[in-house]
Amino acid sequence: MQHAAQDAREGAPARAVYVIVAHPRWRDSRVNRRLLEAARGIEGVDVNDLYSTYPDFSIDVAAEQRRLARADLIVLVHPIYWYSMPPLQKLWFDEVLSWGWAYGQDGHALANKDLWLVASTGGPEDSYRPDGYNQHPFAAFLPAYEQTSHLCGMRFLPPQVLYGARRCDDAALDAHVGEFAGRLATYPHWPELISMAHAAxxxxxxxxxxxHFSPAEAMDTNAGTGRAA
Incomplete structure (x- = not known):
């Protein structure tokens, strides 16, 4: 995959986008529901409502890998749960990004793709600083996302974060959704991508x-992380 800035200069068409939205309780969602609707309204964007697709947490790994293989931009849309991602999104990582496919020996399926996190937090922005109750900037909770990108040869794009999602006013929410939709529609022609380095x-x-495990051994091991049962 060539650098996004080069595509913009040459007037290349927009690339394929796969949006993965993970919210365990849609009834309680104020922000992510709007983002899901916005993504579905953009022509050519592949959208997966993870909790609706896999209500029993039984992930179709082959189908997910096919969707990822077609994409140039992979977008993770979810609320922050205990400084990380919701449980089904984590299981998706564990099972879909498998050794020999996404990383490791001969695992290059995601190389040169872009990964973008669009997250919402319950706490306000000033809670993510040394004197706030979260004690760290939001960036301090991103190494798992960043290292996953690095291990798989993807480029981790600057996240879009809506802080204080439960209490933000309608104007702030509208702006957040509008920016999200605009970026999906115009990728890879984002000004900041011009100066970003290639994916490692x-x-x-x-x-x-x-x-590599024998079939019998593999039954007792999580293929995505090598974690013994």
């Missing part, structure tokens, strides 16, 4: 760190 090469991992 997939991080090399010794095969001994993530060995």
């Amino acid at each position: 090469e997939c991080q090399a991992i010794p095969s001994t760190d993530r060995p």
Whole structure:
């Protein structure tokens, strides 16, 4: 995949976008429901409402990998749960981004793609600083996303975050949704991408760190992380 800035200069068509929205309780959603509706309204954008697609948490790994393979931009849309992602989104990572496909020996399926996080927090922005109750800036909670991108050879784009989602006014919410929709519709022609470096090469991992298992052994091991049962 060529650099996004080069595409913009050459007037290339918009690239494929896969939006993965994960909210465990849509009835309580104020922000993510709007983002889901906005993404569905943009022609050519592939949208997956993860909790509706997999209500039993039984993820179709092959189908997800096909959708990822077609995409140039992968978008994660979800509220922040305990400084991380909702549980089904985490399971999606564990099962779909498997050794030998997304990372590790011969795992280059995601190389040179872009990963973009669109998140909402319950706490206001001033809670994400040393003197706030979260004690750290929001960026301090992003290493897992960033390292996942690096390991798979993807480029992690600057997140779009809506702080204090439960209490923000309608104007702020409208602006957040409008910016999100505009970016989906215009990717990769974002001004900030012009100066961003290419995605790093997939991080090399010794095969001994993530060995291949026999079918019987694989039943007792999570393929996405090598985590023993």
